[in-house]
Amino acid sequence: DSGVTQTPKHLITATGQRVTLRCSPRSGDLSVYWYQQSLDQGLQFLIHYYNGEERAKGNILERFSAQQFPDLHSELNLSSLELGDSALYFCASSRLANEQFFGPGTRLTVL
Amino acid sequence: DAKTTQPPSMDCAEGRAANLPCNHSTISGNEYVYWYRQIHSQGPQYIIHGLKNNETNEMASLIITEDRKSSTLILPHATLRDTAVYYCIVRASSNDYKLSFGAGTTVTVRA
Numbered sequence: 150d151s152g153v154t155q156t157p158k159h160l161i162t163a164t165g166q167r168v169t170l171r172c173s174p175r176s177g178d179l180s181v182y183w184y185q186q187s188l189d190q191g192l193q194f195l196i197h198y199y200n201g202e203e204r205a206k207g208n209i210l211e212r213f214s215a216q217q218f219p220d221l222h223s224e225l226n227l228s229s230l231e232l233g234d235s236a237l238y239f240c241a242s243s244r245l246a247n248e249q250f251f252g253p254g255t256r257l258t259v260l
Numbered sequence: 261d262a263k264t265t266q267p268p269s270m271d272c273a274e275g276r277a278a279n280l281p282c283n284h285s286t287i288s289g290n291e292y293v294y295w296y297r298q299i300h301s302q303g304p305q306y307i308i309h310g311l312k313n314n315e316t317n318e319m320a321s322l323i324i325t326e327d328r329k330s331s332t333l334i335l336p337h338a339t340l341r342d343t344a345v346y347y348c349i350v351r352a353s354s355n356d357y358k359l360s361f362g363a364g365t366t367v368t369v370r371a
Binding site: 151153180182184191192193194197204205207237239241243248249250251252253254256 | 361
């Protein structure tokens with residue numbers, strides 16, 4: 150158990166819909182990262198938040214957005230969903246530049 | 261971040277040492293070598309990291325060549341639970357904390 154929690158574990162939805170994935174970092178970790186893992190793209194970095202502020206963006210689509218709240222939990226919002234958005238979405242947390250601890254992931258299926 | 265090259269797959273006998281190579285010939289002086297593993301669709305798990313010197317922890321040892329252009333992760337006594345995809349990642353620890361995952365090495369430990 151990494152100490153990072155993600156909900157929900159599984160999500161099945163239809164194209165065009167909007168979903169929110171939630172992540173709670175380890176106690177004391179100020180950084181939260183979101184990654185997407187699809188069969189054809191592998192593990193891809195999406196976005197990094199540090200203490201409520203966006204720090205870095207990766208290959209995140211404009212239809213996707215994220216935020217980190219004052220209690221440090223983070224949400225990843227995916228809208229206008231397409232079949233290709235089906236993937237595992239992982240959240241990770243860390244203290245500064247140290248090792249990242251990953252959550253168990255949310256498996257999103259878009260039908 | 262420097263790119264890494266890993267063999268796509270390797271087998272290992274249970275109880276024997278597993279030596280996983282990684283080439284990172286374009287590594288910069290301020291870049292660290294990180295190793296993570298992912299056991300079947302679980303969240304990636306941090307194993308070890310190093311800059312120049314060899315490192316050892318309870319999970320593994322990391323041997324970095326003197327010119328830092330390659331490294332080897334050593335699992336001293338592989339068990340069936342070590343079957344996973346192992347990722348070698350090179351990353352600077354300054355501003356950008358994201359992890360750039362490649363294809364990794366699929367390690368299968370056989371009884």
